[in-house]
Amino acid sequence: MFVLTFAAGWIAWRLVSTAAGSLAGALAALAALAALAAAPARRALVVLPLTRILAAALPLGLPAIASNRFGGFMPAVIIGVSGIALSPPLGILRGPGRQSALVVINITSVACVEIIRGVPLILWLFTASPLSNLFLPPGTKADPILRVVIMVTLFASAYLAGVIRGGPAALPKGECEAAAALGRDGWKSMRPVILPQAPKAAIPGIVSTFIGLFKDTTLVMVIGLLDPVGLANSIRANAARTGIYRERFILIGLPFLLFCRFMSRYSQDLEKKLATDRRQEGPHP
Amino acid sequence: MTASDPVTARPGSNTPGVSDAVAIEIRGLNKWFGQFHVLRDIDLTVCRGERIVICGPSGSGKSTLIRCINALEEHQKGRIVVDGIALTSELKNIDKVRSEVGMVFQHFNLFPHLTILENCTLAPIWVRKIPRREAEETAMHFLTKVKIPEQAGKYPGQLSGGQQQRVAIARALCMRPKIMLFDEPTSALDPEMIKEVLDTMIELAEEGMTMLVVTHEMGFARKVANRVIFMDQGRIVEQNEPEAFFSKPQSERTKLFLSQILRGH
Ligand SMILES: Nc1ncnc2c1ncn2[C@@H]1O[C@H](COP(=O)(O)OP(=O)(O)OP(=O)(O)O)[C@@H](O)[C@H]1O
Ligand SMILES: [Mg+2]
Numbered sequence: 001m002f003v004l005t006f007a008a009g010w011i012a013w014r015l016v017s018t019a020a021g022s023l024a025g026a027l028a029a030l031a032a033l034a035a036l037a038a039a040p041a042r043r044a045l046v047v048l049p050l051t052r053i054l055a056a057a058l059p060l061g062l063p064a065i066a067s068n069r070f071g072g073f074m075p076a077v078i079i080g081v082s083g084i085a086l087s088p089p090l091g092i093l094r095g096p097g098r099q100s101a102l103v104v105i106n107i108t109s110v111a112c113v114e115i116i117r118g119v120p121l122i123l124w125l126f127t128a129s130p131l132s133n134l135f136l137p138p139g140t141k142a143d144p145i146l147r148v149v150i151m152v153t154l155f156a157s158a159y160l161a162g163v164i165r166g167g168p169a170a171l172p173k174g175e176c177e178a179a180a181a182l183g184r185d186g187w188k189s190m191r192p193v194i195l196p197q198a199p200k201a202a203i204p205g206i207v208s209t210f211i212g213l214f215k216d217t218t219l220v221m222v223i224g225l226l227d228p229v230g231l232a233n234s235i236r237a238n239a240a241r242t243g244i245y246r247e248r249f250i251l252i253g254l255p256f257l258l259f260c261r262f263m264s265r266y267s268q269d270l271e272k273k274l275a276t277d278r279r280q281e282g283p284h285p
Numbered sequence: 286m287t288a289s290d291p292v293t294a295r296p297g298s299n300t301p302g303v304s305d306a307v308a309i310e311i312r313g314l315n316k317w318f319g320q321f322h323v324l325r326d327i328d329l330t331v332c333r334g335e336r337i338v339i340c341g342p343s344g345s346g347k348s349t350l351i352r353c354i355n356a357l358e359e360h361q362k363g364r365i366v367v368d369g370i371a372l373t374s375e376l377k378n379i380d381k382v383r384s385e386v387g388m389v390f391q392h393f394n395l396f397p398h399l400t401i402l403e404n405c406t407l408a409p410i411w412v413r414k415i416p417r418r419e420a421e422e423t424a425m426h427f428l429t430k431v432k433i434p435e436q437a438g439k440y441p442g443q444l445s446g447g448q449q450q451r452v453a454i455a456r457a458l459c460m461r462p463k464i465m466l467f468d469e470p471t472s473a474l475d476p477e478m479i480k481e482v483l484d485t486m487i488e489l490a491e492e493g494m495t496m497l498v499v500t501h502e503m504g505f506a507r508k509v510a511n512r513v514i515f516m517d518q519g520r521i522v523e524q525n526e527p528e529a530f531f532s533k534p535q536s537e538r539t540k541l542f543l544s545q546i547l548r549g550h
Contacts, residue, residue, distance in 0.1 A: 178394035178453075181355055182408035182460060183383045192407050197398050 070145060071226035073255060078145060080214040080259075083152040087213070088206070090153065091160025116158040122219050124151045129223070148220050156213045163209060167202030168194045200274040207267035211260045228252040307366075308333045308464055308495045309354060314363035316349060323349050325519040327363070333463075336496045338506040338527075341516035342542060347499045350516070351466045354497070355386045368463055384412065387457030391469040393449045395441035401428065401452050402437040405459045413460065420459070427455040431485050447478025451485050458489075465489065467498040501546050503531065515539045 070078070094109055116124070128147040171194055179189035221230040232248045235241050307330060314327040323346045331337055339347050352358040353365060356372055356379045365372040367382045395404050405424035409415045415423075428434045431451035433444075441449055450470055457465060467486065471479040483505050490496055490509045500506070506513050506527050513530040515523045515538070523530070523539045534540045 172394075174390060174392050174394035175396060177357055178388075178390065178396070180357060181383060181386075181388040182456070183380060183412035184408065185383075188411075192411055193396055 072228055072231050075145060075148075075220055075225050075227055076214070076217040076256075079148055079152055079217045079220065082149045083156050083213050083217075084210050086149070086153040087156035087160055087209075088164075090157035091164050094157065094161035094164075113158045113161050116154055117162075121152070121155050121216055122222055124155055125219055125223050144223065144225060148223070148225070152213060152216065155216075156209055159209045159212075160206060163205035164198070164202050166205060167198035167200075170201035171197055200271060203267050203271055203274075207263055211263055214259060214263070215256060228255075306332050308335070308368060309497075310364075310366040311354075312364045314350075314353065314360055314365060316346075316353060316358065316360045316362075323519050324353070324360070327519075327521055329514070329521065331464075331495060331497065333495055334493045335511050336490050336494075336509050337498065337512050337514060338510040339497065339499045339514045339516060340501055340503075340506070340542070340546075341522075345516040346519045347516055348468050351388075351468055351497055351499060354464075354466060355383050355388055357388075384460060385462055386464045386466060387460060387462035388466045389450070389453050389457055389468070389470050391473050393441070393446070393453045393473075395449055395452060395456070397441050400438055400440055401433070401444070404441065404452060405456045408456070408460050424455070424459050427458045428452070430458070430488075431455045432481075445478060446474045447481045450474065450478075450482045454482075454485055454489070464495045464497070467496065467500065469499050469501075471500065471502060503546065507531065515542065517542070 094113055125148060128151045129144075168190075175193060176185075176189060179185065179193045184192065218227045218229045221227045226234070229252060232252055235244070235248060309329070309331040311327055311329040314324055314329075315322070316324040327350060339350065341347050349358055353360045353372075354367060359374070360372075368385045370378050370381050370385070372378060372382055395401075396407065399407065402421060402424055405428065406417065406420040409420040409423060410417055413420075425434055425437065428437055431454055433448055433451055433455075436444055436448060436452070441452065444452065454470075470486070471482050474482065479502070483502060486496070486498070486505070487509055496509075498505070498510075510527050512524055513527050514521055515530070515534075515536075517538050523534065523536050525535075530539075531543065534543055
């Protein structure tokens with residue numbers, strides 16, 4: 001999945017950086033997200049086709065569930081997975097934005113990252129509702145899950161922007177000099193030299209951002225969505241289940257642990273795969 | 286870059302005006318790193334086909350000098366003309382000079398994510414826009430020349446230091462440069478690998494390549510160089526033909542330096 005989202009981000013970056021400058025691209029992506037947040041558009045563009053396809057593929061006849069009735073691990077997984085899939089393209093877009101020669105784009109890009117990253121996620125979740133009312137056409141009511149997905153995505157992409165920028169910076173200076181001496185310096189060495197090597201350097205940081213994002217999904221509790229922890233509280237409130245403590249927390253903690261373990265395992269494998277056939281133990285450090 | 290500068294004064298010095306026999310012309314070169322004055326009033330003319338060895342104590346500015354020649358370092362004062370192209374801040378000229386000048390680094394600086402063949406074809410394909418097939422043929426030609434065609438499919442990390450350095454030489458040659466710069470090409474190598482790299486460089490010299498080599502391999506200097514240049518504290522202190530340079534060093538600094546490195550051997 002990382003590879004896919006990376007690819008998506010890369011293609012977006014290529015298209016956009018050649019066409020209109022990265023900030024415009026980021027705005028376009030945001031606009032697309034916002035448009036999807038409007039219920040009628042979403043219904044027509046995403047939900048209906050998707051449910052048809054799913055129903056055709058797996059005719060179980062499950063009832064549709066409104067997102068305000070999501071509970072337990074459902075919101076955690078939905079928000080986590082969408083955040084993980086959507087944030088890399090945005091994070092990657094911010095990279096060139098930061099290096100852009102246009103001061104306006106540069107400053108806006110830096111400001112976006114600093115502002116989003118500098119405020120706790122929980123606050124962004126609280127402000128998600130008034131903010132989305134600000135940007136959406138009046139009368140449309142943004143889906144709470146989607147609102148959270150947008151906020152979490154923005155938040156994670158701000159972190160990713162930093163991590164992804166660190167990828168190229170980790171490249172040994174000598175290689176950039178060699179590229180320069182051969183006639184491809186600065187951004188011209190991006191495509192053949194820097195970009196192919198950046199993912200490997202950035203993967204550990206990206207994955208730990210993802211792990212953080214996934215665990216942060218439990219914060220949706222504060223805006224009234226029933227996340228696993230919130231569910232545990234309502235179980236505690238149930239008189240029939242008094243005295244059950246440990247089981248609750250084990251049952252909540254375990255899936256998170258498994259998910260995160262899977263992610264870090266996957267990242268290790270990915271790193272190893274990128275490492276073995278490219279860079280083997282040699283005399284050169 | 287003053288008007289009295291002899292090179293500037295010459296009309297049309299950007300093109301053949303300078304004698305065709307001159308490969309590199311450096312006049313009044315000064316460079317600072319912040320407050321630190323690294324290069325002081327360097328004057329140097331390198332003729333086509335000339336092989337120059339530059340030596341001197343650590344920190345004397347040898348690397349900085351040859352890195353100025355392909356604009357890896359920016360100079361603040363003076364004039365550098367490479368193959369008739371004046372190195373100004375103009376990017377077009379920098380690109381032109383870099384396509385004429387090959388460079389080999391102490392630590393090879395191969396691209397670890399690319400195979401040996403891809404290392405050699407990268408610049409011809411991306412900079413010279415040569416078709417891949419043709420670039421690969423050229424690359425194999427030069428890999429054969431440095432005697433490692435059989436490693437073409439491997440990655441740099443799978444090769445020994447000496448082999449990697451020969452790949453670096455082949456990679457530079459694939460751009461068909463007129464001038465080659467070497468910055469201590471053998472000082473990161475184990476003794477048994479030094480010879481294979483020096484042999485490659487000797488062969489290159491015999492074919493008439495213009496070479497500037499920063500090295501402390503005095504055997505190489507004796508065998509190949511037309512001129513040995515001794516640098517200290519950012520200045521060219523002394524230059525002479527190798528025999529005279531080693532047997533009758535003029536300055537005290539040179540004598541001291543030679544006694545130190547020859548004792549080490
Ligand atoms: N990027 C830089 N910024 C500041 N000072 C630098 C920089 N590069 C080199 N110097 C300083 O400039 C001086 C000359 O460096 P240079 O690398 O040219 O020396 P050198 O003669 O090649 O030495 P060595 O034999 O150790 O390679 C040194 O004192 C070094 O510390
Ligand atoms: Mg040096």
